Amino acid sequence: MPPSTALPIIDLSPFLSPSSTPEQKRAAAAALNDACTTHGFFYLTAHGVPAELESRVLALARKFFLDTPAATKAAIQRLDPGAAGGDGARGYQRLGENVTQGASDHHEAIDFYRPVEAEEAVGGKGYGLLRGPNLWPDQPEGFRAAFEEYWKRLTQLGDAVMKAMAWALGYEGDEDVILRWTDQPFWVARVIGYPPLKGEGVSCGVHTDYGCTTFLLADDTPGSLQVLSKDGEWLDADMIKGCYVVNIGDMVSVMTNGLWQSTKHRVIHTGDRYRVSVPFFYEPNWDAVIKPLEKCVQKTGGAEKYGEVVYSAHLMGKVSGNFYSAATDGK
Ligand SMILES: O=C(O)CCC(=O)C(=O)O
Numbered sequence: 633m634p635p636s637t638a639l640p641i642i643d644l645s646p647f648l649s650p651s652s653t654p655e656q657k658r659a660a661a662a663a664l665n666d667a668c669t670t671h672g673f674f675y676l677t678a679h680g681v682p683a684e685l686e687s688r689v690l691a692l693a694r695k696f697f698l699d700t701p702a703a704t705k706a707a708i709q710r711l712d713p714g715a716a717g718g719d720g721a722r723g724y725q726r727l728g729e730n731v732t733q734g735a736s737d738h739h740e741a742i743d744f745y746r747p748v749e750a751e752e753a754v755g756g757k758g759y760g761l762l763r764g765p766n767l768w769p770d771q772p773e774g775f776r777a778a779f780e781e782y783w784k785r786l787t788q789l790g791d792a793v794m795k796a797m798a799w800a801l802g803y804e805g806d807e808d809v810i811l812r813w814t815d816q817p818f819w820v821a822r823v824i825g826y827p828p829l830k831g832e833g834v835s836c837g838v839h840t841d842y843g844c845t846t847f848l849l850a851d852d853t854p855g856s857l858q859v860l861s862k863d864g865e866w867l868d869a870d871m872i873k874g875c876y877v878v879n880i881g882d883m884v885s886v887m888t889n890g891l892w893q894s895t896k897h898r899v900i901h902t903g904d905r906y907r908v909s910v911p912f913f914y915e916p917n918w919d920a921v922i923k924p925l926e927k928c929v930q931k932t933g934g935a936e937k938y939g940e941v942v943y944s945a946h947l948m949g950k951v952s953g954n955f956y957s958a959a960t961d962g963k
């Protein structure tokens with residue numbers, strides 16, 4: 633099999649349709665269990681998100697990066713917590729500003745998070761880490777409306793996938809067992825632009841995603857996203873039309889007591905066109921306290937391998953590392 637098709641294609645539509653039978657759900661959940669055990673990555677087909685909406689958000693993202701003036705980007709620059717308008721996380725990041733494992737990533741991006749109910753001002757100017765408003769660009773036209781609609785759809789999709797995961801882990805009789813941690817998901821959404829790499833460096837360094845489940849939509853640029861297989865081989869995860877590339881994050885490793893492991897991946901984009909991707913990270917609630925599920929503990933030898941994780945504390949630690957640890961590659 634060529635590497636780009638080595639990841640399985642999964643259909644979880646029985647969890648999206650009210651008329652599906654338990655047998656259909658069981659078959660879909662079994663395929664999901666297999667994919668999450670073997671790869672931690674899969675393609676999700678038949679997800680119901682309109683192709684027109686997907687094309688629109690990708691086109692708007694491309695327009696933002698390539699056709700808006702520098703001042704439009706500067707106006708929504710991510711700022712440190714407490715700096716006027718900043719919450720340290722939301723907003724535009726220049727090329728190289730994002731840091732993975734101490735090295736600058738060769739991409740630019742806007743980061744958005746679930747809006748907080750009450751923004752938390754600090755020092756009368758800015759906000760506490762992650763507790764400010766999203767920063768929206770004033771162009772291209774239609775950007776905010778399209779993305780808000782898109783993320784609403786993706787949140788619903790994420791809810792359904794959490795039910796499928798519950799079934800896959802043996803919780804057919806309690807399908808909300810994960811959803812109770814994620815019913816107000818503190819989602820993260822990135823809009824990323826990757827100019828081609830020239831020579832050394834990485835577009836996005838090796839990492840695992842830190843929350844629950846990532847739904848990646850990207851343009852059709854081949855040979856950019858790579859996934860580390862259990863055999864230590866880097867597999868290309870090119871987009872397949874009509875599918876998301878989905879992967880599980882660190883919080884799922886905790887929930888499943890390591891039965892399903894978050895998988896390392898990276899982006900190395902050496903092609904000659906500008907690549908755009910819009911990952912949506914479906915995450916636990918801000919104040920969720922994640923711990924291994926009892927049935928997963930039983931399946932993995934009976935001892936808990938992870939302690940409790942307060943999601944907000946975990947997230948704040950990760951976000952701080954993305955921006956505040958000095959790059960060590962001299963960029
Ligand atoms: O752009 C991509 O293909 C993946 C980006 C990614 O892994 C991330 O933002 O966590």
Ligand SMILES: [Fe+2]
Nearest residue numbers: 839840841897
């Ligand atoms: Fe990632």
